[in-house]
Amino acid sequence: MLCCLNAHCQKPLNPDEAKKCRSCGAPLVHALRGRYRPVRLLGQGGFGRTYLAQDKDRLNAKCVIKQFAPQVRSSRAMNKAISLFNQEAVRLYELGEHPQIPALLAYFEQDNLLYLVQQYIEGHSLAQELSRQGPFNEAQLCHFLLDILPILQFVHSKQVIHRDITPMNILRRNIDGRMVLIDFGVAKQLNMQMPAQPGTRIGTEGYSPIEQFRGGQAYPASDIYSLGATCLHLLTNTRPDYLYDPLNGEWIWQTYLMDQNRSISDGLTVILTRMLQDMVNDRYQSVADVLTDLSHLEQQLSPPPSVFPSSFPKGTRTPTATSSGRTSGRSSGRSSGQSPGQSSGRSPAPMPTSDKRTPQSPSRSSGQRRNRPSSRPPVAITSPPPPMGRSPRSQPPLPPPRRSRPPSGPPPSQPPTVPQEPSNLPLLETSSQLCQCLYSASAHTSWVTSVALNPITDTFASSGLDDQVKLWNTHTGQMIQTLVGHARGVNTVAFSPNGKLLISGSDDYSIKVWSAESGELLRTLVGHDRDVTSVAVSADGNYILSGGADRSIRIWELATGRVLKSPFGVASIVRSIAVSGDGSVFVSGGLDRKLKLWSMKTAELARSWTAHRAAVTTVTVSANSQMIGSAGKDQVVKLWDLHTGKMIREFKGHNREVNAIAITPNNQYLISGSSDASIRIWDTASGKALDVITDHTDSVNAIAIHKSGNSFISAGSDRLIKMWRLIETIGRKL
Incomplete structure (x- = not known):
């Protein structure tokens, strides 16, 4: 097959002999530079698409092509994207001599597009491995460190800081089980002298130390911190944000291990503790120091465990990407947009003995906020830290936080005015027994947090931790426009009942009102003192309701942007708000584990009850305004009678929040999405799970059902948005 290189083509695969794409009509490039033949689309992201290719000059050996076609409007955003893409090419060229770092094969321009060609790795990320095998034991973790630390030592010897070490950016190579470090798109050279950009944030929240989020400072000790946080994730199968107590300023990962009846040695505990110190000077200052302390434990370790989990049988190919289009592949071999490198000529390590891993345990039920990474739009390189050996304390004052972003670009063409159920699309392979996956779209460069379907037109909206809101064509899955204006990650989106306005809420404490037709920013509402976690619009379209981490709910007049009321009695961080279809009440849920029913007319609390054993994460109201649905960190979904507050039924089966x-x-x-990376379809009458869909490779954060009831959208931390159609066997009943 031959793959079309048009970045907007929806069906890029073509027969080998084709001259023009049978889908979009674009001329087909049979070999970039007369050498690299694109054969399959692996994925796409904010910078462009990633393709699997064959290198004709190397006996058709597999390689990966990263096409640079950023979906940005402003010249500033384009310059940042170009800088980041060029930066990755430079880093790969400098570092590719190491056998456990993907090598750069070529970097060139053709047809006004930039291309980067990398080696191809057959393997899987440690994030995928965790989701299928559960947490590492101490021996596995130590062997992991002994393999990854020399790679990091080599990187630092080249005066480069990686700045984004996470389980997603470390692969286990199929051929020998060795670690491979990827994604140098945000790496930084220590001796580069460039001014810091206010508000620049580099890295992934939970893994990256505080100095990276304050002016973009980074040191070798910063990578060591990120590696320590990655170790905690591997050891507990719990994201690092859950393992830190911000009230007391201390790590609580050992408590998680005790809850799982597990422990590690004092020696490894001391090493991890020092890697994770808040103050840069209190951490290990070099990888060599970590290796020295780790060597004392090495002789006590058993042989390394099996590196070929049953979920990844020999021959399975799960490509994994760097910063553009990075989404995990599935064990079935179906690619999903990761950009890999290729195994080196280094002789394989001896096959280790088998060692069964500790069973996966659910995440700790606590009141802490769901862990999420920092927003990572394309960014310019910020001012560098001093060269190795200089004290980081001698840095200039930190820049002020970012407060604004450039306005969105020109409006797109007007979308269709009659909403239609998605149909007539090529079906994708899926794990579902009752649903067909119509398309899988990717344009956000970080987690997708929310999706909302326009009730009038054939469009939907998504929000992400890349600070962006995006508008899409529901029927085709093609992105229409990116709405840029929030200064931090966007948590929630909602349409007005007439479909003309789109509301978004963000970690920048603001709410924004956009034209759903043109994408124009109409108004910014400011009043919350912390992150806005949920927004909803009243049934009559006159009011916006918002909830936030400042333990407040606010009711705004949509026409003027004025705060009309702030209900008394919220008392806890609000995670979710939903309005009844008849417009009489709204419901909220949050960290106090309670559901609260409020009068829409008076904003007074009508009823409150403890609904879950841990924080309530999401709420919804049925279309007929008779039932409330809720879910929480206790991994349970529940249905309640809206008028009496009595529980109708509970649904158990998810093993994460x-x-x-x-x-x-x-x-x-009822359809639910969970951090266990699954979607479940439940029969509300019996409480039975009719289908379990495992096509997402990370947390499922959002579900939105089409007004027809026969299709729905899911989105998650794997940066993918998927459109599903319920097949006839269940669709007849809907």
């Missing part, structure tokens, strides 16, 4: 729920219009089915 449930992040999103939606009820079909006829109330017969």
Whole structure:
């Protein structure tokens, strides 16, 4: 097959002999530079697409092509994107001599597009490995460190700081089980002298130390901190944000291990503790220091465990990407947009003995906020830290936080005015027994946090921790426009009932009102003192309701942007708000584990009850305004009678917190998405799970059901948005 290189083509695969794409009509490039033949689309992201290719000059050996076609409007954003893409090419060229870092094969321009060609790795990320095998034991973790630390030592010897070490950016190579470090798109050279950009944030929240989020400072000790946080994730199968107590300023990962009846040696505990110190000077200052302390434990370790989990049988190919289009592949061999490198000529390590891993345990039920990475839009290189050996304390004052972003670009063409159920699209391979996956779209460069379907037109919106809101064509899955204006990650989106306005809420404490037709920013509402976590619009379209981490709910007049009321009695961080279809009440849920029912007319609390054993993460109201749906960190979904507050039924089956729920219009089915990376379709009458969909490779954060009831959208931390159609066997009942 031959792959079309048009970045907007929806069906890029073509027969070998084709001259023009049978889908979009674009001329086909049979070999870039007369050498690299694109054969399959692996994925796409904010910078462009990633393709699997064959290198004709190397006996058709596999390689990966990264095409630079950023979906940005402003010249500033384009310059940042170009800088980041060029930076990755330079870093790969400098570092590719190491056998456990993907090598750069070529970097060139053709047809006004930039291309980067990398080696191809057959393997899987440690994030995928965790989701399938559960947490590492001490021996596995130590062997991991002994393999990854020399790679990091080599990187630092080249005066480069990686700045984004996470389980997603470390691969286990199929051929020998060795670690491979990827994604140098945000790496920084120590001796570069460039002014810091206010508000620049580099890295992934939870893994990156505080100095990276304050002016972009980074040191060798910063990578050591990120590696320590990665170790905690591997050891507990819990994201680092859950393992830190911000009130007391201390790590609590050992408590998680005790809850799992597990422990590690004092020696390894001391090493991890020093890697994770808040103050840069209190950490290890070099990888060599870590290796010295680790060597004392090495002789006590058993042989390394099996590196070929049953979920990844020999021959399975799960490509993994660097910063553009990075989404995990599935064990079935179906690619999903990761950009890999290729195994080196280094002789394989001896096959280790088998060692069964500790069973995966659910995340700790606590009141802490769901862990999320920092927003990572393309960024310019910020001012560098001093060369190795100079004290980081001698840095200039930190720049002020970022407060604004450039306005969105020109409006797109007007979308269709009659909403239609998605159909007539090529079906994708899926794990579902009851659903067909119509398309899988990727344009956000960080986690997708929310999706909302326009009730009038054939469009939907998504929000992400890349600070962006995006508008999409529901029917085709093609992105229409990116709305840029928030200064931090966007948590929530909602349409007005007439479909003309789109509301978004963000970690920048603001709410923004956009034209759903043109994408123009109409108004910014400021009043919350912390992150805005949820927004909703009243049934009559006159009011915006918002909830936040400042333990408040606010009711705004949509026409003027004025705060009309702030209900008394919230008392806890609000995670979710939903409005009844009849416009009489709204419901909220949050960290106090309670559901609260409020009068829409008076904003007074009508009823409150403890609904879950841990924080409530999401709420919804049925279309007929008779039922409330709720879910929480206790991994349980529940249905309640809206008028009495009595529980109707509970649904158990997820093994991580449930992040999103939606009820079909006829109330017969409930769909839930969880941090266990699964979607479940439940029969509301029996409480039975009719289907379990495992196509997402990370947390499912959002579910939105089409008004027809026969299709729905899911989105998650794997940066993917998927459109599903319920097949006839269940669709007839809907």
